[in-house]
Amino acid sequence: MATHLVWFRNDLRVNDNLALSAACRDPDARVMGIFIATPGQWRQHDMSPRQAEFIWQHVQSLHAALAQRGINLVIHEVDNFDDSLAHLKTFCTSHNVDALFYNYQYELNERQRDAAVEKMLGCEVICQGFDDSVLLPPGSVTTGNHEMYKVFTPFSRAFIKQLHEGLPECVSAPKARGAALETQKLNAFDYPRKAVDSTLFPVGEQQAINQLRQFCRQPVADYQQQRDFPANDGTSRLSAYLAIGVLSPRQCLHRLLKEHPQALEGGAGAVWLNELIWREFYRHLLVAYPKLCRHQPFISWTDNVVWQQDEAQFIAWQQGQTGFPIVDAAMRQLNATGWMHNRLRMVTASFLVKDLLIDWRLGERYFMSQLIDGDLAANNGGWQWAASTGTDAAPYFRIFNPTTQGERFDAKGAFIRQWLPELNDVPDKFIHTPWLWAQKEQLTLDYPQPIVDHKQARIATLAAYEAARKSEEKQQ
């Protein structure tokens, strides 16, 4: 009887799990699962305590779901990826594992780890990896010259064309392989954890599927009109589940098409589909350009920008004390919930980089340390877009105005008031410029003055980028 081991990583689900499904294909095989926590590695990757908690919750529910199907999931803990290699080797030997199944992760450390695992296990254990966390495998959507696209729109068109030729199918959850197992009490990992608001992010695979279904019924059709207004609940908030693999993108695609069959043709739901494709775009880029995993900008000359080293301003940004209400409300939402509305991720990132002229990598890192949906590809892609250092980035001279952004997307300050109670009494007219109101009424607010003058900051940033670009020209 063959023994199959499923190594769970960022795929904490039983439905539509390619590795799990493949391991269970042989009805006679003995199937086991393993999850290896690597706190040292997580620290290196700045994983947020909220994401750690979310993983912990879902490891437990996966353990229960597998036990019900007669599959034992063991939870082990080592320090880092290197240690996980030796650990896996020992485990395979002592349990006579014949084949190891896992779903690919596309970050550099992760890919190096997997390559080392395959090498280490050699021909003793057959290793099978799967492109499970993407709709189409990285490298499979390319230009006429067989290169990775560097601009989103042509990528998206080619991507949709490929979907028309054939959709990646979902696989079902494995059937029970014997009597249900008793679930054991599991020991939590040695990593800081922070409570997750279960009304925003209910725990469990079925809950995630329910949220997906609910979103695809109607909200997805209104997404295009609603998504930019943070006071409305217009986005799916499914990123937290996608990031740790409680949901797969295939499940998202199929549920979308079930409710809105015209989404692939540009009908209702097409804009949300494009968001799923953005997720793919950034993953594919990570594989095509490993330097993105090494904290390097895609556009090299932007590395010559001389960043400000202003600890006080950086802390003000982190804590939501910049004096710009939309920025501060957004940062407080992030700090309090682990999640930030997408429009505001652009606004706050732009503010850090283009108003404070602080290195985008510090912001990227801080986001990772707070986000429940932290994902290297998406977070890095978003930051490089905002900092004008990436593929298909915003032109560097196009600088968001934090006040205008607030006025456009939170006109009456409904979102701002939700997170900045100290501005409760400020009239709508002044909600984005409370300093003007305080001045007019001659009163003191319990809220900081703007820490920069946007107009001046804009000019300084343009000059800094311009100088960086020129210094590159000189070198050549």
Next chain:
DNA sequence: GGATCCTTGAC
């Protein structure tokens, strides 16, 4: 090789 295009904008 030339034409067209480029997520989210600001002044």
Next chain:
DNA sequence: TCAAGGATC
């Protein structure tokens, strides 16, 4: 109205 320049076909 402005804004660079590369990506793509």
